[in-house]
Amino acid sequence: MRDPWNAFMPYPDADVGHTAIGPLSGLRLAVKDLFDVAGYPTAAGNATVLAASGIKTSTAPLVRTLLDAGACFVGKTNTDELAYSLIGGNIHFGMPINPRDPNLIPGGSSSGSAVAVAAGLADIGLGTDTxxxxxxxxxVNGLIGWRPTHGSLDNQALRPLAPSFDVPGFMTRSLEPMAAVMSAVGMPAADDRPSSILISADIFATIDDAVADEMIAGLRSAAIPVRRIDAISSFSLADLASAFITILQREAWDSNKTLFERSPEAIAPDIAARLLSGSRLDDEEVRETRAIAKLFSAEIDRLLCENVIVALPTLAMSPPARDAGAESFARFRSACIELLCLSGLSGCPQLAFPIAGYVGKVSLSLLGARSADRMLMNVAGQLRAE
Structure with a gap:
């Protein structure tokens, strides 16, 4: 396959069989290089991990489920090193090129899977979301992105980063193949609609007023009551992000401690620095932040138990240029985590999708109660149809 976007890892082709007829027949599947696929190594975006991997003899159960549903495997995709970034860069294998705007980052860490789908090289991008x-x-690439309910999909033969937050997830260009994927992986069908869509003032205050107004206007077109609230939690977004980062850094260190201690020079300096931060965290501090996560999760459960969903911008700011400096990347990552951490801390599903008809590059997200994944799809379908 010709890949001018650097979406795929440069592995020799191996035969990966799939069922001829199934709900995913005719759909091409790109798999993030964190999942084992028989006939291929698993590098996790790191040259040392690649050298030690060997050729896998079995395929991750989730990947096998997709193949058994008829999806055709087209390759393993590039990822940020150890899946530990949101930018899309990789000093070992290069940064994939964003087909939507080559001057911008592709976003990560499932950068290759996103780029493969956006470039039309695949129909389903399998990745992970921590x-x-x-x-x-x-x-960033103008796609549909589904972060499932935490723990709802099989994560065997998937290299971990932070198990408290790690979730396999998917990207597609439209809702139809995403609905087919949900069926294929056993997500139960649902015809229910939310009683209302919540708009939280503290969340929408983080983005440009004009963009916020456009999003809210789009939500009101769905014929579902829209209700404003001041905040979704007693904790500030900054405090939630801080708690999330603390847990993430500790678990990322635990997952990569052996690699770091054996080959610290084999890890990019920025990734190594974040791993070291995790190694230096005080145990009591980690316990306190886990308590915050537990309290926040309980608050979200209470908020969403009445068959409501929360609407929020997917990103807190526009993505930086691919050649921006480290400070710009750090600012972008920090701002976005304040919104992205909400699903991780709560374990709730989130569906991101472009706003239909909007002239800018804006993505809206819906956050629902655990196991309400299908309801989010139903609402997104209604909004996208407007």
Whole structure:
């Protein structure tokens, strides 16, 4: 396959069989290089991990489910190193090119899967989402991005980053193949609609007023009551992001400690610095932040138990240029995590999608109660149809 976008890892082709007829027949599947696929190595975006990987002899169960549903495997895709970034860069294998705007970052860490779908090289992009690694590149590349309910999909033979937050997820160009994927992976059908859509003032205050107004106007067109609230939690967005980052850094260190201690020079300096930050965290501080996460999750459960969903911007600011400096990347990552962490801390599903008819590059997200994944699809379908 010709790949001018650097979406795929440069592995020799291996035969990966799939069922001829199924709900995903005719759809091409690109798989993030964190999942094992028989006949291929798994590098997780790191050259040392690649060297030690060997050729896998079995395929991750989730990937096998998609193949058994008729999806045709077209390759393993590039990822941020160790899946530990939101930018899309990789010093070992290069940064994929954003087909929507080559001057911008592709977003990560599921950068290759997003780019493969956006460039028309695949119909389904399988990735992972820990701190936004499905939702952010989906938003940047103009795609549908689904972060499922935490724990709802099989994560065996998937290299972990932060298990408290890690979720396999998907990107597509439209809602129809995403609905087919949901069926294929066993997400139960649902015809229910939310009683209302919540707009939280503290969340929408983080973005440009004109963009916020456009999003809210679009929501009101769905013939579902829209209700304003001051905040979704007793905790500030900044405090939630801080708690999230603390847990993420500790678990990322735990997941990559052996690699770091054996080959610290084999990890990009910015990734290594974040791993070291996790190694230095005080145990009591981590316990306190886990308590915050538990309290926040309980608050969200109470908020969403009445068959409501929360609407929010997917990104807190426009993506930076691919050649921007480290400070610009850090600012972007920090701002976006304040919104992206909400799904991770709560374990709730989130669906990101472009706003139909909007002249800018704007992505809206819907956050629902655990196991309300299908309801989010129903609402998105109604909004996208307007």
């Amino acid at each position: 701190s936004g690694s499905i939702r952010l590149p989906a938003a």
